[in-house]
Amino acid sequence: MTNLVSKEIRLKARPVGEPKPSDFELATTDVRQPGDGEILVRNIWMSVDPYMRGRMMDRESYVPPFQIGEALQGGAIGQVIASKSPKLAVGDYVQSMFGWREYALAKAEAFQKVDPALGPIEAYLGTLGMPGMTAYAGLMKIGELKDGETVFVSAASGAVGTVVCQLAKAHGCYVVGSAGSDEKCEWLEKVAGIDKAINYKTCGDLDKAVGAAFPKGIDVYFENVGGKHLEVAINHMRPFGRLALCGMIEQYNDTAPRPGPSNIIMAVGKSLKLQGFIVSNHLDIIPAFYAEMGKLIKAGKMHWQETVEHGIENAPKAFLNLFSGANAGKMLVKIGPDKAI
Missing domain, CATH: 3.90.180.10 (Medium-chain alcohol dehydrogenases, catalytic domain)
Incomplete structure (x- = not known):
């Protein structure tokens, strides 16, 4: 050599x-x-x-x-x-x-x-690396997920989003995700097994589509996109809902700051928790993450x-x-x- x-x-x-x-x-x-x-x-x-x-x-x-x-x-x-x-x-x-x-x-x-x-x-x-651990930390620690809750995931077909969706389903939750193509939505429903996938590019009014998918509101929103997705999620959050702010890819290439969500005041009346996080601040999750992921993979309940x-x-x-x-x-x-x- x-x-x-x-x-x-x-x-x-x-x-x-x-x-x-x-x-x-x-x-x-x-x-x-x-x-x-x-x-x-x-x-x-x-x-x-x-x-x-x-x-x-x-x-x-x-x-x-x-x-x-x-x-x-x-x-x-x-x-x-x-x-x-x-x-x-x-x-x-x-x-x-x-x-x-x-x-x-x-x-x-x-x-x-x-x-x-x-x-x-x-x-x-x-799935077994940083994206998977990000999903686990955001959903379980920041989102404080409880079995049987309602969960909305943006960019649900991405590396982080797919793990979030399947973890939530493994905990008996009702899960809806957004993605940018019919093919991605089909995979989320038929392979990842979520309850509904919304093609945000073709659904028309995203607020109406999300509202129809969550007639009783959202307990946990996992944020990967930002912009309109965040505003829509806030509109449909249930009281004491939690928003895990993982990323906002819609804004990564902006050359000037954008205005914040126009409806952020609703976070007060609904007693919402909006919290950003970085996975490297939550490395204590690694043993629990591998334990749960190992079981799900072995059981055929984690796909990517x-x-x-x-x-x-x-x-x-x-x-x-x-x-x-x-x-x-x-x-x-x-x-x-x-x-x-």
Whole structure:
């Protein structure tokens, strides 16, 4: 393993509005062998996620911004091909935040070993990974879900939304989700098993469609979209309802602030709780998350979809497709073969 060269995607320019292919560049870098305490990983899968758009801005946030001219970061699954650490051995499958590159070299502590027996290794970037844990934290901790409640999920066919929907159904809830195509709605109803899916692009008046789907109101709203979806949810929340604010992809590419929900005053009279959250603040959920997900997968009650681009050079394309709704379920990039060694 000498003279290894790794291709990687770097941020070339900070996007203004919706990102463009020219905001990224493909570069190569030499890969050295690991030093004491380090491991070398050949990445097999990587994830692209909407939150990465925020890291492309030069602003303070819960994670530092990406830097111009440096490789981007994000979830990745790979296999150890060289190790000088007793913590991880050659052949182990690991998860890291060293995506957007073919090879990752770092201290062993920067990687987490994953169990391929629980599910396909790429599932650790979706249903069994950060999106799945986000769904679990938002629904169970922030949304304070109780068995048998009514639940509305926006972007229900996405990586987070599909897990939210199926977790809620597993707890005996009445679940309605919104999605942007008839195909996505059909999958939600026939495979994920939710009670009703609303195509927000063709339903006409979204407020009327949601009202018809929830004649007795909404107990928990899981927010992934923002804008009109949030206003509609507030309109139909039941007293003491909870709104878990996970993301607002409709606004990620805005170049100027938008007005807030015009009906936010209803949160007072209805005694609503609206709370944003970041999954990294809730890592205490990991044991409970894996315990519940393992049972649901074994029982055939947890399904997921994946949209896959192939080759590190197509990672920007995969990321850009998130904002046009081109993905069904988790958007992934296959970097290399399932076994790196």
